[in-house]
Amino acid sequence: MTRIIQHFVPHFEERHQKVQALILHCSAHTPEEMLKVLDEKKLSAHYIIGENGEIWQTVSEKNKAWHAGISHWREIDGLNDYSIGIELSSPAMGQKEYTKKQIDSAVGLCRTIISHYQIPACNVVGHSDIAPTRRPDPGKAFPWQYFASKGIGLWYDINDAEKISINEVEELLRIIGYDTTNLNAAAYAFCRHFVADSVAENSDIEQLMTEIYPKDFEFPHVYLPVLKACAYRYRR
Numbered sequence: 001m002t003r004i005i006q007h008f009v010p011h012f013e014e015r016h017q018k019v020q021a022l023i024l025h026c027s028a029h030t031p032e033e034m035l036k037v038l039d040e041k042k043l044s045a046h047y048i049i050g051e052n053g054e055i056w057q058t059v060s061e062k063n064k065a066w067h068a069g070i071s072h073w074r075e076i077d078g079l080n081d082y083s084i085g086i087e088l089s090s091p092a093m094g095q096k097e098y099t100k101k102q103i104d105s106a107v108g109l110c111r112t113i114i115s116h117y118q119i120p121a122c123n124v125v126g127h128s129d130i131a132p133t134r135r136p137d138p139g140k141a142f143p144w145q146y147f148a149s150k151g152i153g154l155w156y157d158i159n160d161a162e163k164i165s166i167n168e169v170e171e172l173l174r175i176i177g178y179d180t181t182n183l184n185a186a187a188y189a190f191c192r193h194f195v196a197d198s199v200a201e202n203s204d205i206e207q208l209m210t211e212i213y214p215k216d217f218e219f220p221h222v223y224l225p226v227l228k229a230c231a232y233r234y235r236r
């Protein structure tokens, strides 16, 4: 595996929960810039991966890094205490293809972490999945399907759609793990993750970071089979 550069930062707390989730992020900065920005905002992640595939470790896995913020996934509220967080450097905020070197490094690191903590596949998700009203990362270009093929996270088989009789969008999103308090935001986060082509690219990164989902967004009915197939896969 890629050599890991250790560069510990002071923004963390003692962990009180067992690690049971892996959260993927991206940021439109180089790793060096990210260290500065995270420091200013008093944030952190356990790892940062640069575009050349270099891995920086900034918080010990034993500790709770400050990467998730207010968040929910399945039974868990406030993911920081329960998770490992990985930041990928991405100038286009995850809207343009990640580099191969970076993806290779991320796959290796994720696999090591998942097998070490026996993290369930349903708990390997993105920041946008756990904070749908607040965060757009790791973006529509994050290769979730490829990651799932490497044993990282879950993907769907469209043939499973007919095996689930529920047709209600909100209930299906909740089965997967989304907080549906803001249904449109949750549905948009789902689309970003599972039907990325349906999500428009936004080259204005500042706007992307503030307008997380179109306020008038409604789940496109044409993707209901995808949603059902996912719910089938994520069902407890």
Ligand SMILES: [Zn+2]
Residues within 6 Å of the ligand: 024, 025, 026, 067, 127, 135, 137
């Ligand atoms: Zn993030």
